[in-house]
Amino acid sequence: MKKHEHTSVSDRNLFGFWVYLMSDCVIFAGLFATYAVLGHATFGGPGSYELANLPFVFVETMLLLTSSFTAGLALLSAKQGNKKTVVAALLATLLLGAAFLSMEISEFIGLAAEGSGPGRSAFLSAFFTLLGTHGLHVFLGLVWLIALIISVVRRGLTDGNSRKLMMFSLFWHFLDIIWIFIFTFVYLFGTLAL
Amino acid sequence: MKALRTYILGFVVSIALTVVAFALAQMHLASGHIFPTHELAVPALVALALVQLVVQLMLFLHVGQEPKPRWNLLAFYFAIIVVVILVGGTLWIMDNLTHMQMQEPYNVFEEENIFPHGHAE
Numbered sequence: 118m119k120k121h122e123h124t125s126v127s128d129r130n131l132f133g134f135w136v137y138l139m140s141d142c143v144i145f146a147g148l149f150a151t152y153a154v155l156g157h158a159t160f161g162g163p164g165s166y167e168l169a170n171l172p173f174v175f176v177e178t179m180l181l182l183t184s185s186f187t188a189g190l191a192l193l194s195a196k197q198g199n200k201k202t203v204v205a206a207l208l209a210t211l212l213l214g215a216a217f218l219s220m221e222i223s224e225f226i227g228l229a230a231e232g233s234g235p236g237r238s239a240f241l242s243a244f245f246t247l248l249g250t251h252g253l254h255v256f257l258g259l260v261w262l263i264a265l266i267i268s269v270v271r272r273g274l275t276d277g278n279s280r281k282l283m284m285f286s287l288f289w290h291f292l293d294i295i296w297i298f299i300f301t302f303v304y305l306f307g308t309l310a311l
Numbered sequence: 312m313k314a315l316r317t318y319i320l321g322f323v324v325s326i327a328l329t330v331v332a333f334a335l336a337q338m339h340l341a342s343g344h345i346f347p348t349h350e351l352a353v354p355a356l357v358a359l360a361l362v363q364l365v366v367q368l369m370l371f372l373h374v375g376q377e378p379k380p381r382w383n384l385l386a387f388y389f390a391i392i393v394v395v396i397l398v399g400g401t402l403w404i405m406d407n408l409t410h411m412q413m414q415e416p417y418n419v420f421e422e423e424n425i426f427p428h429g430h431a432e
Contacts, residue, residue: 300329
């Protein structure tokens, strides 16, 4: 690509998507701030110390981190025009992301079954909202990913698909970055019992 | 293949930082909240998260590596400013509010005997 071409449609689309990601970042900032403020308002229910199951969260973290890596690999293979590798890497991302999401959902269901749903205390409301919003993003990302895989298999690595793949990988890396802060400030800080 | 090496490096460093952070918390838990102390563990965990943030921003999201004019970088800086004001401001104001009312939010139920200590257990 020539240097003066950087106001192409593709670049403008990518910039628009980037601006969306930055505003999403602000939403998460608000949720993190709420979580920090309500962190001790447990109303006799379980606090963050009780919720922090380190081995479980460690596996979740590794699944999401690896899926972020495979999403990057998909983008690299697309640049080399290697369709088979792209599809394989995206399928790996899909499986890892789905495994992460099912672990998160099982944690939520387990908490709700103990009577520690989002209505139990202000702390749990903040907890479920923060993690639920992240989980919802992961879910929507997986739906998008399935559509993308189908599109790549059917039409190959067209310009449109390459652009979508680029946006998807940005989105997926972004979700992994949000998760760094969730595991640090929710779970690891939880074990410190501050 | 430079791009591939960048991703692999980012992946390996992220795993290492994550493992160290979890090991730190596990050590704290296993030692009965004695080592590492809270004064040590809190800044260490925050630092590990911030380093991993920078690593992933640079090696996965390639922030700041676009050709000029760097609009993406500008939008990113703006987001950082908003996040810092939002989170920092919220914590500051709410902490001040608690302080001015001379109450510790997590003690008030115990003091009023609404939920005596140990109720949950």
